Amino acid sequence: MELEGQYDAKKIEDKIYKLWEDSGFFNPDKLPITYNLKPKTFTILMPPANANGNLHAGHALVITIEDIMTRYKRMQGFKTLWLPGLDHAGFETQVVYEKKLEKEGKSRFKMAPEELYKEILQFTLENKKNIEGQIKKLGASCDWSREKFTLDEDIVKTVYETFEKLKKDDLVYRGRKIINWCVKHQTSLSDLETLDVEQTDKLYYLKYGPFVITTARPETKFGDKYVVMHPKDKRYAKYQDGQKISLEWINGPIEATVIKNEAIDMEFGTGVMTITPWHDAVDFGIAEKHKLDKEQVIDFYGKLLPIAGEFAGMKIAEARAKIIERLQSKGLVEKVEENYKHVVKTCYKCNSLIEPQIKEQWFLKMKPLAVPAIKAIESGKIKFIPAHYKKIILHWLKNILDWPLSRQIVWGIPIPASAEATAGKPGEIETFDTWFSSGQWPFATLRTTGKDDFKTFYPTDVMETAGEIIFFWVARMIMLGIYATGKIPFKTVYLHGLVLDAKGQKMSKSKGNVINPLEITDKYGTDALRMGLIMGNTPGQSLALDENKIKGYRNFANKMWNASKFVLMNTTDYKPAKTVKLSATQKKYIKELTALKKEITKLMDEFKFYYAAEKIYHYFWHTFCDKIIEEAKPALAQGSGESRQATQYMLLEILTESLKILHPFMPFITEEIWHHFDSQRSLGAGKKSLLMVELWNTIA
RNA sequence: GGACGCUUAGCUCAGUGGUAGAGCAGGAUGUUUACACCAUCAAGGUCGGGGGUUCGAAUCCCUCAGCGUCCACCA
Numbered sequence: 001m002e003l004e005g006q007y008d009a010k011k012i013e014d015k016i017y018k019l020w021e022d023s024g025f026f027n028p029d030k031l032p033i034t035y036n037l038k039p040k041t042f043t044i045l046m047p048p049a050n051a052n053g054n055l056h057a058g059h060a061l062v063i064t065i066e067d068i069m070t071r072y073k074r075m076q077g078f079k080t081l082w083l084p085g086l087d088h089a090g091f092e093t094q095v096v097y098e099k100k101l102e103k104e105g106k107s108r109f110k111m112a113p114e115e116l117y118k119e120i121l122q123f124t125l126e127n128k129k130n131i132e133g134q135i136k137k138l139g140a141s142c143d144w145s146r147e148k149f150t151l152d153e154d155i156v157k158t159v160y161e162t163f164e165k166l167k168k169d170d171l172v173y174r175g176r177k178i179i180n181w182c183v184k185h186q187t188s189l190s191d192l193e194t195l196d197v198e199q200t201d202k203l204y205y206l207k208y209g210p211f212v213i214t215t216a217r218p219e220t221k222f223g224d225k226y227v228v229m230h231p232k233d234k235r236y237a238k239y240q241d242g243q244k245i246s247l248e249w250i251n252g253p254i255e256a257t258v259i260k261n262e263a264i265d266m267e268f269g270t271g272v273m274t275i276t277p278w279h280d281a282v283d284f285g286i287a288e289k290h291k292l293d294k295e296q297v298i299d300f301y302g303k304l305l306p307i308a309g310e311f312a313g314m315k316i317a318e319a320r321a322k323i324i325e326r327l328q329s330k331g332l333v334e335k336v337e338e339n340y341k342h343v344v345k346t347c348y349k350c351n352s353l354i355e356p357q358i359k360e361q362w363f364l365k366m367k368p369l370a371v372p373a374i375k376a377i378e379s380g381k382i383k384f385i386p387a388h389y390k391k392i393i394l395h396w397l398k399n400i401l402d403w404p405l406s407r408q409i410v411w412g413i414p415i416p417a418s419a420e421a422t423a424g425k426p427g428e429i430e431t432f433d434t435w436f437s438s439g440q441w442p443f444a445t446l447r448t449t450g451k452d453d454f455k456t457f458y459p460t461d462v463m464e465t466a467g468e469i470i471f472f473w474v475a476r477m478i479m480l481g482i483y484a485t486g487k488i489p490f491k492t493v494y495l496h497g498l499v500l501d502a503k504g505q506k507m508s509k510s511k512g513n514v515i516n517p518l519e520i521t522d523k524y525g526t527d528a529l530r531m532g533l534i535m536g537n538t539p540g541q542s543l544a545l546d547e548n549k550i551k552g553y554r555n556f557a558n559k560m561w562n563a564s565k566f567v568l569m570n571t572t573d574y575k576p577a578k579t580v581k582l583s584a585t586q587k588k589y590i591k592e593l594t595a596l597k598k599e600i601t602k603l604m605d606e607f608k609f610y611y612a613a614e615k616i617y618h619y620f621w622h623t624f625c626d627k628i629i630e631e632a633k634p635a636l637a638q639g640s641g642e643s644r645q646a647t648q649y650m651l652l653e654i655l656t657e658s659l660k661i662l663h664p665f666m667p668f669i670t671e672e673i674w675h676h677f678d679s680q681r682s683l684g685a686g687k688k689s690l691l692m693v694e695l696w697n698t699i700a
Numbered sequence: 701g702g703a704c705g706c707u708u709a710g711c712u713c714a715g716u717g718g719u720a721g722a723g724c725a726g727g728a729u730g731u732u733u734a735c736a737c738c739a740u741c742a743a744g745g746u747c748g749g750g751g752g753u754u755c756g757a758a759u760c761c762c763u764c765a766g767c768g769u770c771c772a773c774c775a
Contacts, residue, residue, distance in 0.1 A: 003734090006735080006737070007735095203775090214775060263774090264774090268774055269775070272775095273775045274775085275775085282775075283775080284773090342775090388705070389704095391704070392704065395702095395771070396770090399772085471771095502711095502712090535712095535713090536713045536714075536723070538713080538714075540705085541713085544711090544712055544713090546711085546724075548724060549712080549724060551724095552724060552737090553723095554737065555735090555738090558737045559734090561735080562738090563734065568734095569734070570733075570734090610713090610714075611714070611715090611722095614722060618722070618723090630732095630739090633732085636733070
């Protein structure tokens, strides 16, 4: 087939992907023999995408960056493994599915757990298949024979083994502590799964016996029977710790106890507060320290319990005003501050207010796990790109709190039932936080893909993922990886930023500015999308994705197509000669390209793909096409046999090298063009081969 | 309340001690062995403000301002 017309990505992409896949070279064990010259490995694990929808622009970026790394290293002769995977994504997927149910007028709370699980499983498996196809569309040269899913039997087994080991080492415990409770989703959430939202409320100053206390949440105050002040607060020196005081409260007379505690801020309000240990983390801490009673006031559905007397059964929002009315009628309201700004926690998925609740759950002790992780990072054994993430992750690790592992949802890996966990609570569902399984991804995958994979590929080389999930995922992989294997899970962490719309706005369905990468691919070709995603994209920085920009790279692809067409047209009669008489200028051009390649190689090794891409783009268009090809035209037209041949040699040499350098970035078009030069390619192996496994540096 | 990042051409961003760079957009002209998804040419910035170090700073230090992000148990 001839190179003709304009470049049409649609005509070739699927065909080329199939060619790669059929070659078997995605699998490091099946790489051509030349690769044995360098048995060094290079390993990346694909961050398992959530199997609950379509790939978005962020995924496309992941695939692009990782495929660039993978193809580059593979071409350098490394035994390269890029291991693909998908995540069942526990809570995330359950939320997506619940929304779907809602639209259909159904509710998960009316479904039997087994039935719900079965439905979500089917939904997830469908999405999984769909996403796999989309990953292929983006050109990912990953080893599908090693693909893993977080619900694979052997992965689950590994997760259980880790859990048992943690239990044995006394790092996992069952605790009754304050957790973040999402009333809508009926599950607990980790701190990372909540958002801090500033809100303006009323701040009430209430008379509490001889004191005035402040609260923004009067509805929680029914059971408050401890009044707390700072031990050094002179205003309250006359009150003794443990002193009983009788006073009139919302529903009648009570006896309160004075508690002295340093956690109190003397500057805030009156310097006195009452505590609600069941529904506030600070209060819980004070109650634990002084061994005080804790009483539940609000149930798990956000309704007041019988302790609220006649208010029992009311929802919080409804009850608040009525309670204030009652307090006012009793003369217990001193004053009301109208515009009180404070921060409340919300569920990161549904934005509803988090109700802190005491709930018995599994917790993981993090401090002992964090210590070796901190050491590994501080010593430089794990490097971060960009470097400032080192500070960010260290700060988090050094202040880490225990991790609540249980979720009260069906969709996930069930926590193995044990007598202590299920005592008195038959049928309560408990599954792992999805990050507990993905946190074990590096060793869970490589230990179960057979052969000597763990030995060969662990620790992996690069963990490339979104900066957003550094705590959720990266930190946990480091901790759990070191814990379970004694070795760090990866040497370099490359963190990319968000993909934003053309105006630099965060993409969201409600704003209607979501760019679907598959549509872009359809319109401009995958290579153009990939260039659009990598050019100007520095690690950690967010990227504005402009369709115009992608169009520009589609044009570039066409430029490559046409330049190649030109070279092909003019070299069909090329006969490789033993010696070629290059002119001084031609020698200079080849030298320049060699120098450029060296420069680009260095940039690639430094993970500066944005820069490497720009260099080769600029070179190809403005040096090769605009200068070298233009200047070559006369020699091709009227040059003697010798000068024509030298020119042909030079053009082929430069085109071949350029295609190689461009391949990691634009794999489809480069591979396609490569095959049109089979007969001319005396420079290569002289037989039909894939550009994908051409060596970056030709072996001398 | 802490921490981190950003501020360079109209837009998106590189450059991190030695005479300001790219892509996109915009302007003029043009068609010659590929390409109008093209070529040629021109235009465009006192590198957020101020101060300091240096022979020399966009680049290092201090300070101010604006924007953004993350972390944090102020009732």
